[in-house]
Amino acid sequence: MLGKKRKLGKKIKDIRVGESFTTSSTIEDRDLLMYLGLTDDANPLYIQHDYASQTPYKRPIVPTVMVVGMVSSIVSMHLPGPGSHITHQELDYPKPVYHYAEVRFNVEVTDINADDHLLTLSVVGYDEEGDEVVKGYLTVQPPYEPASMNANSLENFY
Known part of the structure; x- marks a missing residue:
């Protein structure tokens, strides 16, 4: 990752209300094992089939922080993109995400506060059945306009 030139995400002046990004992600065993190891x-609810089968969930579920990580990745990589920072979040998880589930996410710009350099993004995620598994909103600082394109601190970005 270091050494490779990358563009910063969209600056606040280039973002419009209603702009959105949609993607999907599947939770694989390696993702769960990396999270649990790190x-x-x-938690037996995340990894033990015997225990989970005796709960209302009936099978292991994905930790909610992994779902938040997928949302955070959308902000960091796509909307607004690299250089962004989430400053506040309010997310609900109406239904658990199960192992191997494919989750479809939609993030949309609902408000722009140029004076405070903040965006409000709505977030919703659906499982394969079309049920909501995450919903809410984020407050995000999009990337700041660099003072100089020659700054040493931005040698990996242009």
């Missing part, structure tokens, strides 16, 4: 999270 966080030392051994």
